[in-house]
Amino acid sequence: MVGMARTLGASLVALAAGLAVTWAATDGFTAFTLETARRAAALAHPAPVPALPLRFADGQLRRLADLPEQWLLVDFVYTRCTSLCLAQGSADARTMELLASEAAQGRVALVSISFDPDHDDPAALRAFIARDGAAPPGRLAAAPAATQDVARWLDAFGVVVIDDGAGGYAHNEAIGIVDPDRRLVALIDAGDPEAAVAALRVRW
Amino acid sequence: MSAYAASVKPAPFVTPDTPRAKFAFQLYAAVGISVFLLMMVAGVIMRAGQGAWLGIPPNYFYEVLTLHGAGMVGTAGLAGAAVMWYFLRRYVELSNGAFLAMMGLSLVGVVLILLSIGLGGFAGAWTFLYPLPGHGMGLWGTGAAATFMIGYLAIGVGFLVFYADCALAIIRRYGSLARGLGLDQLISGKVDPAHPAAVVASTMAVIVNVLGILGGAIVLVMTLVALYEPGIAMDPLLMKNLIYFFGHVFINVTIYMAVIGVYEIIPRYTGRPWKVNRAFLGSWAAVVLLVLSVYPHHLLMDYAMPRWAAAMGQIVSYLSGIPVILVTAWGALVNLHRSGAKWDTPLRLVVLGVFGWAAGVIPAIVDATIRVNLVMHNTLWVPGHFHFYLLLGMLPMVLGTLLYACTREGRASAPLDKLVFWGYAIAGVLFCGVFLDSGVHGIARRFATYDAPWIGYAQAGAVAGTVVLVCVLFLGGRILARLPRASLAA
Amino acid sequence: MMVHLDRLRAVVRAAASLTRRLPLVSLLLAVLLLLPPLRAFGEATMVRQMLVQMPLIVLAGWCAGRAWVRAPEGSRAARLRSFADSFNRAGATGIVIASFTMILWMLPRSLDAARLSFGIDALKFASLAFGLGLPVAWSWVRCPPIARAVIHVEVIATLARFGWGFAAADERLCASYLQGDQERAGMLLVAAALAWAVVVAWRPLFGGLGGGKPAAKADRRDGAIA
Known part of the structure; x- marks a missing residue:
């Protein structure tokens, strides 16, 4: 049960971290190419x-x-x-x-x-x-x-x-x-x- | 003891019959019937709106249309899967967890889809045809469209979990999916008549729908990409191909799952086991390929499609209609003929399902004929054809199976049941007939408001639809009332 | 005769010790790939970066992960792993990490960033090895079969989605790569998806689930059916 709770916690942290990194790397899910990014910037x-x-x-x-x-x-x-x-x-x-x-x-x-x-x-x-x-x-x-x-x-x-x-x-x-x-x-x-x-x- | 104690040896149980399994089945039955009913209400509202009895602004009409389509297709998938699960678990060991996970993920998807339509105003139809989701014209935004796609993706993952479980179980029991389908028997010629038809049909459903969902998973994300990165212009024809591949396979497979109820239930009334033979195995093996390659009949008017694809759509439509339906209808008739089976509502429903499926092939084949499609494309003939399949084929099989599962012990047959059954059958035929006749007269599908000459048709459809709705309400109510007594061993 | 056998044993031992060091060797090779000339070569085209360099880095991480999973009982690595394992029931956490890493480094913007900046490229190397290869090796063995099937489908779909996107885009999505290169990379990704699908589907369709005769085992349990 400890493993279950820990895994749930860790997965959620990983999910949040993954979303946060993706968010940061794509300017909030808007710029998936360098070209879009430079224009937005x-x-x-x-x-x-x-x-x-x-x-x-x-x-x-x-x-x-x-x-x-x-x-x-x-x-x-x-x-x-x-x-x-x-x-x-x-x-x-x-x-x-x-x-x-x-x-x-x-x-x-x-x-x-x-x-x-x-x-x-x-x-x-x-x-x-x-x-x-x-x-x-x-x-x-x-x-x-x-x-x-x-x-x-x-x-x-x-x-x-x-x-x-x-x-x-x-x-x-x-x-x-x-x-x-x-x-x-x-x-x-x-x-x-x-x-x-x-x-x-x-x-x- | 039930009066129709089948003289067929009951299938030996592989999956243990636990309270959790029973709960799962009851959950599917309850959700399935409730959503079917709600979506039918949506359908009747649309017909009444077209018939000028209800004033529905067009944007709401298209939201309802989207809801009705997505809701019915999703529920048909879940209900068909429930029939498949109900019988397949007697031959292979299925997990309740995977079955429940499909429901859980589907409910997540439903919530997202409801949010997308209800709050976001998404009205791009269940087929989300590219590039429409990205062009809400102020009626819906990118977020609403994206929410809709993500809802679909959640449902798709749910189905994948279920099919993966079924595939694993079939492989554990029979060694491979090919053996589950009976390919080895077909090739060697040594057919084991006791090879369960339910396993053959389930294997077909697993193979075909995993591919269909894979196609859907790809095209849904490409739609999302197109929503957020308009610089990537998708090839609309390729998108349409994938969407119809996914959509056609998914909705088509619901019938192939529901038909398992026919193979399992009719023998319990007649006392004659449903023996598989070479024709049966051959048909199901063929239909794996046919269902995967038939979808181009939706693209007959896309002149950019290669000619061979259109020709294949027509030819495969003719072929795919025939083998399994033939072996099923013929098998059912032979099984029932002079069997002395005592008719009651579940049996009637299941046999109606066979009729609806077999007769539904006619409007389907008519429309898949290129010469006819030139005229009938995007008329109400098309909804006529798939409502015939689903309302008179798939749904009776599902209702029959659910009712069968709930009414095996101490059931008093009411004369009203018979009336309701015939009401459903006749009103259902009329409802579909109105669609088909409208199609013949060139009434376009997906029109929110009708010109005067069309209104009468819509009103007739609304009346027939209401009768169907009332009958299903009665049948569904009966199932729900008896759900606590549902048996997984019926 | 004996001499020959001895030699053979020596060769086998050497090979085995090399396999034991494989994780280290492969990680070392991955670091070598980051050296300027090899880096320039490996990232000169999109096809090379996506279909050669990045898979090699993932493979190196995977080797390291496998060594970690197989670390001898009682070793420090094993103790650390059994602690980490308690956060990775059914491989859930590892697969979440791996999914994000995979998708992030397939985005055209990331491909450009890695090509244009050494720092980001170093980050790419580290994350592909330790955020994709290693977690997959660590988690896959713990994944229940149903999850594996779903993951396979998702990977196939992801390769196909990106492949299609790259092949279909009528403009260059990466500032660092030419259009023809991008189309080739896209088509190869789609081909990889197809190959993956065939390889993964073959045994379930025709061959069984490996190990023994599943049908025979099942027959004994519920012989009544057959």
Whole structure:
């Protein structure tokens, strides 16, 4: 009987502990993937973006905080990409179309940050944003000034870059919304410009 | 001493006849009859609502529909399992604990399902077809849908415990499930006529329903995953396949469990043992595969399904209808013919069950015919077919068995019994007939409110349903009143 | 002739002593798997992490657990076990722990976390060995047959559920693994579920419950039926 009571107690403790650990590991049974988790984390705890210098397509060194635009949309790219990124490029172009008037007023910019700075020099970045014709106002591209900074940028946005097995990279894609205080406040599906623009508009 | 003291040698008992076992049986009988009655009330309410006699807002209608479906299927499972347990324990040693655990876990499931429907407003039907549970449109939330799925999972685990116990007992006694099913006899050709039909049927139920519940356990959790992680888009057709695999197997097996009552009870009236033969064993072996592969007849209008699957659904429906029903109906007729059996309500009910099962195959086969299904799909023909099976096949077998178990000693037969029996049979046929006729006239199933031309049908159904309800209330009341005198050795 | 027999005995003894040390050896091997090059290799693809590395760690924990269960009477391990046993009637507690561990480490988020962080990976190694392999070895022998059957069904269902989820997802669920890899892992998990089902179901269906002739034994007890 002692064994019965002890076992019942121990099983219940194990059950409670198991539920508690699972709860903690999934943010309360809501986030079962890293992607969901990072998006939820961005919404719940806006974190400052790295104050590290980026080399922009015009060759200038700036931090995100130095950009005059109030709001920023940020995504991560590498310019040699020949697969999904082409779709990403069209989505970015569509985003800029939707935001054309605000971008023209200098209220918002879309910054593509390269995680491949060794290859993506300003010339490559210029070619990248002009892929679909001349880059519209507010369409920017940059790469970390120092290669060793890449990890910190990826970390801050929760981006994981892996070898795609075909000579390129694969990475979890999303568009980050960075607020005037230069905090990452939301991550939106990369392939959904309308959603990104809507998420931006409810904020300003 | 009962007047119908069977001249058949009573089955030797393997499982000891303890007060706990008797309590378990009484619990199943009481819960089964009570829930059946409540669910019948729900059914009559729906028919009366469709008949414009009761004003039920559509959202409540679908909650009642969900409750009725889930409640009836679950109770049919429990009641069928009770019939199986009642007779199987005479041949193999079953545990009362596992039997009671099934009831306990089922009650947990019932509470969760009631919470989900009653408080959460879940109304996604007992078939919880993906992606409906995740689209409550404000009527129910993710939590309600999840609670419903978890309720089902609890019931599933309960049944698994019971079937595992039965499987172990059969294996201990006969060496393997294949031997329990009589496969060795079928192959060697040396059929032992004393091999109990109850064991053959139970083995079939165990094998088939464990697979069915496994399918259900997978698809239920995938539904939960889809509720909480919409990023994982399930293939709806695959989900539907699994849901109907699980649902069809589960509800179908209730009849195959209940029919054990036929094999055991009729011989006690006629004094002629139910001898198994090659045809019997062959049919039950075949039906293991047939019941597992027949479900695509629910997906005949899913044009994305491969053509062969639809063809298999039609062909297997034709096949699965026939062998076991044939050997059972034929066996029952041969057993009864000129036996001088004295007819009373339990025997009448059991034989009605055989009739309902055998006749129910006709609407089933009609609907499983692709040409017909083009027209009849999702009409009331479908509820007509499964109500025929369940109301006139499965339920009479269960009621007959329960009544038999409770009325073996000192029972005074009242003339009212006969009236009630015929009331039940005739009203039941009419009730199902109204469904079938509605289907022929293209009345859609699962409609909360009816247009004027349909209302008459629903009203006829409501009247017939009420008569059925009153008769079952009487029969159930009789069983409940005599439950203290129930015998596990009847 | 004698010489040969002696040699044979020596080989057998060596093999036996190796088996006795198997738990230690296997745990050591598991720790080796955590070393950077082997870790990188073992986690380079989802298939490797889920279907090779993690099962190996569980196996190591299981070996350790079996050694614990079989610890000689009177040893410290045995005394500790008999105390622990009193909290693990019918293996209930161990199976609860094992269930949570198994499911937790199959979640895509955990797979990513283990791949991306050495600390979490070390936690994964420890918990798979001591929170899954060991409790299973410790508890399974104590589980009543009905519970075993239910657990088998649940494990089969769990493998199939995760497999299906990974195979069906039209996006990458793990940031660290490619879609094709994820689909392969999913299909292999489903295959593992099927294989598990066949292996587990075979004997009950066709072969009996092991040990002696159950039918003959039963016949003696209630011969009247047959």
